[in-house]
Amino acid sequence: MGSNDGDEAENGGEGGGKEEKIYVSVRVRPLSSKEIEKNDHSDWEIINNTTLIFKNSLPDRSMLPSAYIYDRVFGYNCDTRKVYEEGAKEIALSVVSGINSSIFAYGQTSSGKTYTMNGITEYFVEDIYEYIDKHEERKFFLKFSAMEIYNEAVRDLLSSDSTPLRLLDDPERGTFVDKLTEEMLRDRSHLKELLGICEAQRQIGETSLNEASSRSHQILRLTIESSARQFRASSLSASVNFVDLAGSERASQTLSAGTRLKEGSHINRSLLTLGTVIRKLSKGTNGHVPYRDSKLTRILQNSLGGNARTAIICTMSPARSHIEQSKNTLLFASCAKEVATSARVNVVMSDKSLIKHLRRELARLEDELRYVGLIHKTTHVDELKEKDTQIIKMEKEISELSQQRDLAHSRLRNLLSSVADDQASRVSDESGGVPVHHAHNPSEDGHYSRYWEESSQLSVYHAVTSEDESSVSEASGICYRSPEFSISKFKISNLNNIIDPNQQPSLVARVPENSTGSARNIPQNTYKSLETASETSEASCKVVQCVEINGSIQNKDEFSHLLDEDCDNFLPKTLDHTVTGFGLALEHHVRVRQASVDLVKGASSFSATCEENLVSGSNSFGLQNQEKGFPRTENLPSGTYSIEGDTESEEPSGVLPKLKNSSDKPLKVRSIETPDKLAMVQGTRNWEKKHRGRHSKTASEAAIPSISDLVEELKEMDQVQHQNQLTKNQELPHTSNENYKDERNVKDGRRDPLSSFSDSPYEWPLAFEKLQRELIELWDAYNVSLIHRADFFLRFKGKPTDSSYMEEERMFLKKMLSQESETETLSSRKNELRREREKLHKCMLKKLSSTEREDLYKKWGIKLDSKRRRMQLAQRLWTDTKNIEHVRGSALLVARLNGHLEPEQAIKEMFGLSFTLQKYQQKSSIWKRISSFR
Numbered sequence: 001m002g003s004n005d006g007d008e009a010e011n012g013g014e015g016g017g018k019e020e021k022i023y024v025s026v027r028v029r030p031l032s033s034k035e036i037e038k039n040d041h042s043d044w045e046i047i048n049n050t051t052l053i054f055k056n057s058l059p060d061r062s063m064l065p066s067a068y069i070y071d072r073v074f075g076y077n078c079d080t081r082k083v084y085e086e087g088a089k090e091i092a093l094s095v096v097s098g099i100n101s102s103i104f105a106y107g108q109t110s111s112g113k114t115y116t117m118n119g120i121t122e123y124f125v126e127d128i129y130e131y132i133d134k135h136e137e138r139k140f141f142l143k144f145s146a147m148e149i150y151n152e153a154v155r156d157l158l159s160s161d162s163t164p165l166r167l168l169d170d171p172e173r174g175t176f177v178d179k180l181t182e183e184m185l186r187d188r189s190h191l192k193e194l195l196g197i198c199e200a201q202r203q204i205g206e207t208s209l210n211e212a213s214s215r216s217h218q219i220l221r222l223t224i225e226s227s228a229r230q231f232r233a234s235s236l237s238a239s240v241n242f243v244d245l246a247g248s249e250r251a252s253q254t255l256s257a258g259t260r261l262k263e264g265s266h267i268n269r270s271l272l273t274l275g276t277v278i279r280k281l282s283k284g285t286n287g288h289v290p291y292r293d294s295k296l297t298r299i300l301q302n303s304l305g306g307n308a309r310t311a312i313i314c315t316m317s318p319a320r321s322h323i324e325q326s327k328n329t330l331l332f333a334s335c336a337k338e339v340a341t342s343a344r345v346n347v348v349m350s351d352k353s354l355i356k357h358l359r360r361e362l363a364r365l366e367d368e369l370r371y372v373g374l375i376h377k378t379t380h381v382d383e384l385k386e387k388d389t390q391i392i393k394m395e396k397e398i399s400e401l402s403q404q405r406d407l408a409h410s411r412l413r414n415l416l417s418s419v420a421d422d423q424a425s426r427v428s429d430e431s432g433g434v435p436v437h438h439a440h441n442p443s444e445d446g447h448y449s450r451y452w453e454e455s456s457q458l459s460v461y462h463a464v465t466s467e468d469e470s471s472v473s474e475a476s477g478i479c480y481r482s483p484e485f486s487i488s489k490f491k492i493s494n495l496n497n498i499i500d501p502n503q504q505p506s507l508v509a510r511v512p513e514n515s516t517g518s519a520r521n522i523p524q525n526t527y528k529s530l531e532t533a534s535e536t537s538e539a540s541c542k543v544v545q546c547v548e549i550n551g552s553i554q555n556k557d558e559f560s561h562l563l564d565e566d567c568d569n570f571l572p573k574t575l576d577h578t579v580t581g582f583g584l585a586l587e588h589h590v591r592v593r594q595a596s597v598d599l600v601k602g603a604s605s606f607s608a609t610c611e612e613n614l615v616s617g618s619n620s621f622g623l624q625n626q627e628k629g630f631p632r633t634e635n636l637p638s639g640t641y642s643i644e645g646d647t648e649s650e651e652p653s654g655v656l657p658k659l660k661n662s663s664d665k666p667l668k669v670r671s672i673e674t675p676d677k678l679a680m681v682q683g684t685r686n687w688e689k690k691h692r693g694r695h696s697k698t699a700s701e702a703a704i705p706s707i708s709d710l711v712e713e714l715k716e717m718d719q720v721q722h723q724n725q726l727t728k729n730q731e732l733p734h735t736s737n738e739n740y741k742d743e744r745n746v747k748d749g750r751r752d753p754l755s756s757f758s759d760s761p762y763e764w765p766l767a768f769e770k771l772q773r774e775l776i777e778l779w780d781a782y783n784v785s786l787i788h789r790a791d792f793f794l795r796f797k798g799k800p801t802d803s804s805y806m807e808e809e810r811m812f813l814k815k816m817l818s819q820e821s822e823t824e825t826l827s828s829r830k831n832e833l834r835r836e837r838e839k840l841h842k843c844m845l846k847k848l849s850s851t852e853r854e855d856l857y858k859k860w861g862i863k864l865d866s867k868r869r870r871m872q873l874a875q876r877l878w879t880d881t882k883n884i885e886h887v888r889g890s891a892l893l894v895a896r897l898n899g900h901l902e903p904e905q906a907i908k909e910m911f912g913l914s915f916t917l918q919k920y921q922q923k924s925s926i927w928k929r930i931s932s933f934r
């Protein structure tokens with residue numbers, strides 16, 4: 001063990017501690033006088049400073065080891081100073097460097113522990129104060145405490161109170177003795193004084209081996225704190241323990257008994273625990289170390305395996321008589337030599353320095369916080385900038401989208417305006433309730449344009465376009481549109497030489513420019529054929545017509561002549577399934593035509609109205625090419641629907657009149673007509689030419705049977721169409737736009753009942769009720785026969801297909817009312833109505849039982865005891881036209897009294913006669929029946 005000025009230990013021990021083996025030395029005392037007296041021999045030989053040899057002179061000891069090596073072996077003549085200098089000083093003085101240290105004296109009783117430890121303490125006190133004296137730059141604080149463990153009780157050696165002290169455990173301090181006196185040392189003399197007290201306080205007893213045997217374990221603790229005088233930021237604090245253990249003893253040797261035996265028992269037990277701890281620690285295992293098995297090991301735990309430097313001086317007697325005890329001591333020393341401790345420098349911060357240190361630490365943490373905050377702030381700013389960029393980008397996109405939306409709205413408004421113009425133009429050109437679509441919207445390139453309706457699937461055009469007065473072209477084409485695609489074919493022929501340049505074309509058609517561009521689902525060969533066809537031009541084309549079917553068409557072959565042979569490829573096959581729409585339209589137009597036929601009997605103004613919209617002259621229809629200008633209709637339910645130009649000599653008999661080319665005169669276009677409309681008008685004209693003013697029913701009666709059959713067939717198709725429409729509308733959201741529909745479908749008081757209601761089943765019930773009430777009022781105003789009212793009222797109960805009949809009835813009555821306002825005529829009708837009531841009153845007696853009559857009297861509020869009760873009942877029929885239940889009751893009673901209207905005949909009768917009510921004197925079938933009541 002070298003010199004120790006503290007610097008080495010401080011440097012090496014700072015921080016986590018420096019592991020160091022316990023410094024173990026053996027001191028062999030000389031034989032005592034008693035041992036010599038007993039002629040006891042020494043078998044030990046110290047051959048050098050570290051080796052001790054047992055001179056194996058005894059035969060029974062041959063098995064013992066002969067050489068013992070330790071850190072230092074002090075022989076018989078070695079004085080205590082040298083033991084201190086070489087076996088304790090360096091470690092003991094570590095305390096001035098802030099390192100805990102412990103100096104142990106271990107050995108058999110009377111082996112010289114107290115003798116050695118007293119000397120070491122004395123030398124240490126001298127050295128420590130010498131050290132303090134040498135280090136004036138530091139200020140030292142020395143505290144001294146002393147305790148003994150006697151019979152496993154801790155006693156304060158600096159206190160006169162022998163009350164045992166408790167051992168407490170502290171997380172930082174470890175195990176400590178509660179209330180142990182700790183004296184602050186003033187100087188070395190003070191320490192010596194205290195050491196004297198401890199020696200005086202310690203339990204000493206006389207045994208056979210030692211007149212002043214220490215019967216307790218003594219622990220002297222000197223705590224030294226030091227700090228630099230100029231810089232007191234920190235101080236060093238450490239304790240040095242000088243432990244003089246009680247000596248192990250054998251009771252037989254010490255001849256102890258009583259108290260000494262008890263003392264020896266505690267001594268041996270505590271030393272046994274110490275030996276166990278040392279042995280455990282020496283093995284370096286992490287197993288359990290029984291520190292707590294004794295107060296000695298608990299108090300010295302830190303010195304044995306913790307934060308301390310430790311030196312153990314094992315004392316032994318060389319006498320042969322103590323060979324066993326000596327070998328146990330050497331065995332203990334050998335184990336202790338393997339135990340390592342980890343001493344470190346214990347630095348204590350002063351309050352002031354601690355505050356200063358804490359302030360510096362606080363400043364450092366604040367700097368870190370600011371740095372972290374700056375980083376976060378920077379990150380936040382970057383995120384905000386990125387979001388601002390996104391916002392700007394999104395605002396730009398919104399602006400662009402808004403512009404696109406406004407543009408789309410503008411286009412939509414223009415489109416709607418064009419459609420509205422188109423609708424207005426169409427309505428203005430209607431002459432018989434037939435929708436003909438016109439448009440007069442020249443595009444920028446000079447062509448006229450038009451848009452088709454949303455409901456259109458197929459449109460067949462044959463129209464004229466004009467860029468200027470000198471360049472007029474004919475365009476014929478067919479356009480098909482489905483939810484998936486739209487497609488068009490257009491063929492243009494120059495008509496400069498055949499069109500009257502002074503006459504502006506009234507109808508032009510334009511297929512939407514993108515119609516073919518969106519036809520991606522069309523077979524490629526079809527598309528090519530269309531392109532090829534569109535490039536074809538036929539200069540000889542002269543026909544200017546347009547056939548437009550909204551909704552569907554019966555057979556593509558009907559229109560194939562408007563196209564070339566490629567049409568078969570681009571007309572969709574689905575056309576074959578769309579039959580009923582065309583049939584429905586045709587039915588309506590045929591009915592109108594038939595009504596016209598009836599009306600024009602006798603200078604009908606209705607035919608004149610129709611005629612106003614027709615072309616004038618002998619070639620009024622302008623049809624010069626039947627093959628291209630008009631569809632063949634051989635597949636229609638009845639008759640031939642083509643029209644031949646010269647019909648002057650034709651008599652409509654059984655079939656509709658035919659249209660054919662009439663002349664090669666310059667084409668004069670005013671209107672584009674559908675074939676059935678043209679047929680209707682032509683039929684009217686033909687009939688008018690033959691029968692005007694004669695009131696003959698020949699033509700109409702000849703036409704009625706076939707038309708009626710046609711109506712029946714078409715009515716069936718109408719039902720199918722109606723069901724299809726219902727299904728379609730149920731799949732679509734319902735949007736009511738009644739005002740628009742009214743505006744669209746009403747012109748001069750005339751509504752197109754088909755376009756008004758048949759495609760709007762949700763609107764029809766309300767419209768039916770309204771129309772029904774209107775008819776009731778009109779019947780009442782016109783004094784229409786009660787039988788007619790009843791039959792009509794009960795026959796048409798609200799099916800959408802009733803709309804046509806009811807509308808025609810309404811139009812007729814309004815027309816009649818406007819034309820026959822003379823008082824005389826109205827008075828005549830009142831008389832007719834009065835006579836009809838009288839007839840009904842007479843029928844009651846035959847048709848109704850007495851019970852039925854009484855029930856009716858009660859129901860109708862007629863007193864049973866009153867007179868002329870049947871006449872009262874007849875007079876009350878159809879009097880409250882505002883009350884629909886009253887009207888219904890009246891209708892039922894009249895029908896009951898009438899009794900023989902066949903449903904199958906009703907439609908024929910109604911339409912055969914309803915339009916001729918003003919001429920009921922002509923004795924049509926129903927009025928003949930009415931007359932039968934008279």
Ligand SMILES: Nc1ncnc2c1ncn2[C@@H]1O[C@H](COP(=O)(O)OP(=O)(O)OP(=O)(O)O)[C@@H](O)[C@H]1O
Nearest residue numbers: 029030109110111112113114115210213214246247
């Ligand atoms: N190295 C030595 N040189 C001369 N005398 C010694 C030496 N060591 C011990 N002695 C003497 O031996 C006797 C016993 O010593 P000491 O009391 O120190 O033994 P001990 O180990 O403390 O005994 P115990 O355990 O019983 O207290 C004392 O009289 C002492 O003076």
